[in-house]
Structures are given as structure tokens and as C-alpha cells.
Amino acid sequence: MTTxxxxxxxxxxxxxxxxxxxxxxxxxxxxxNPDTISRKLTAxxxxxxxxxxxxxxxxxxxxxxxxxxxxxxxxxxxxxxxxTAVGVHAPVAAMEMLLYxxxxxxxxxWAVMQGGLTNIVAPQAPxxxxxxxxxxxxxxxxxxxxxxxxxxDNMLNPIRARVDLxxxxxxxxxxxxxxxxxxxxxxxxxxxxxxxxxxxGWSVANFGSSLKIF
Numbered sequence: 001m002t003t004x005x006x007x008x009x010x011x012x013x014x015x016x017x018x019x020x021x022x023x024x025x026x027x028x029x030x031x032x033n034p035d036t037i038s039r040k041l042t043a044x045x046x047x048x049x050x051x052x053x054x055x056x057x058x059x060x061x062x063x064x065x066x067x068x069x070x071x072x073x074x075x076x077x078x079x080x081x082x083x084t085a086v087g088v089h090a091p092v093a094a095m096e097m098l099l100y101x102x103x104x105x106x107x108x109x110w111a112v113m114q115g116g117l118t119n120i121v122a123p124q125a126p127x128x129x130x131x132x133x134x135x136x137x138x139x140x141x142x143x144x145x146x147x148x149x150x151x152x153d154n155m156l157n158p159i160r161a162r163v164d165l166x167x168x169x170x171x172x173x174x175x176x177x178x179x180x181x182x183x184x185x186x187x188x189x190x191x192x193x194x195x196x197x198x199x200x201g202w203s204v205a206n207f208g209s210s211l212k213i214f
Contacts, residue, residue: 019126028094038068061173075159087157139181140167
């Protein structure tokens with residue numbers, strides 16, 4: 001009998017909410033890595049007034065980036081008894097919780113309102129990170145989430161679901177300079193610059209070969 005080769009360890013993508021009050025409820029590791037990720041970049045340019053030619057090439061910040069990804073979960077491939085009891089409710093709930101204010105703050109606000117105060121402060125969402133490999137860890141804001149439950153068990157628990165996520169990448173243009181998200185985005189941008197620089201040699205050589213001048 002031939003021993004099969006050892007398969008390489010596969011890194012899993014994830015969406016992580018850095019919530020100090022309830023950290024375990026805000027971690028969603030992808031059961032399967034999505035086959036496709038769509039990214040849209042829109043240049044961030046100053047508002048150009050009529051005749052202001054000097055502003056034509058100016059950039060006021062990094063581009064606005066929107067990431068679209070589809071996450072699939074299936075109870076049949078999950079280990080442990082939780083999937084048997086509630087299907088894929090747990091991993092889907094972990095993603096949903098990134099859009100909910102924490103119940104503790106809601107209850108505290110109720111108590112404040114009962115005390116006669118109406119000027120309450122809206123709770124701040126946790127710093128949410130989209131993790132896609134060691135070189136791509138970026139802060140994001142989830143702007144849209146569509147959940148499609150594709151199969152259910154006899155207790156009507158979803159056993160297979162698809163979650164479509166639309167996220168806006170947050171940069172140092174959106175966050176304070178001292179915010180952890182700004183630092184993470186700067187690391188992300190520097191990594192991109194290094195990758196672009198490493199591509200320069202190949203590009204110049206290929207361009208020169210095509211023109212036959214090098």
C-alpha cells in the first residue's frame with residue numbers, strides 16, 4: 001500500500017472583530033476559502049473646480065476599496081456536536097454579530113433612558129479585520145450581508161448556507177492616526193509598494209525585449 005504524500009497546511013481566511021467585551025463571538029474563520037474575491041478600487045481625488053488644472057493628478061488619500069466575497073458553511077463538514085444540534089447557526093451568527101451593537105450596551109442604554117436621560121451615546125463597533133493570508137490583513141467595515149439558507153434539518157436549523165459579504169476597507173484616511181486600524185492599513189500599503197517594486201525589474205526587461213532596445 002502506497003502512503004499518500006502529506007498535504008500542505010492550508011491557511012484559512014477569516015473575519016475577526018476585535019471586541020474586548022465578547023471576543024469569542026466575533027471570530028468567523030472560513031470553513032472553506034472562497035474561490036473568488038472581487039475588489040473594486042476608486043481613486044480618491046479632490047473636488048476639481050472649473051479650470052483647476054493643477055489638481056488633475058493630485059491624490060488626497062488611498063483609493064476607496066470595496067471587497068465582495070461569498071462564504072459557504074456546511075454542517076456536514078463541521079466537527080463536534082454543535083453542528084448536529086443547531087446546524088450552521090453558530091458560524092453564521094458569528095458573522096452577523098459584527099453588525100449588531102452588543103446587548104450589554106443596549107441594556108445599559110435602556111437603564112439610562114428609564115432614569116430620564118435621553119442623550120445616549122451610540123456604541124462603537126469593534127475593529128473588524130479581513131484576514132486573507134499573512135500579507136493581507138486589513139481593517140474593514142461590513143456594509144452589506146446577504147444570508148441564503150440552502151437546506152434545513154427536521155428542526156428547521158440551517159445545515160447549509162451561503163453568506164455574501166460586501167466590505168469597505170478602512171484606511172488611515174478614515175481612521176485617526178493613532179488607531180490600530182491605521183497602522184494595519186499602513187503595513188498593508190507598504191507591502192503593496194514592495195510587491196510593486198519587485199515587479200519593476202521584470203516589467204522593464206520585458207518591455208525592453210519587446211522594443212529590442214535592451
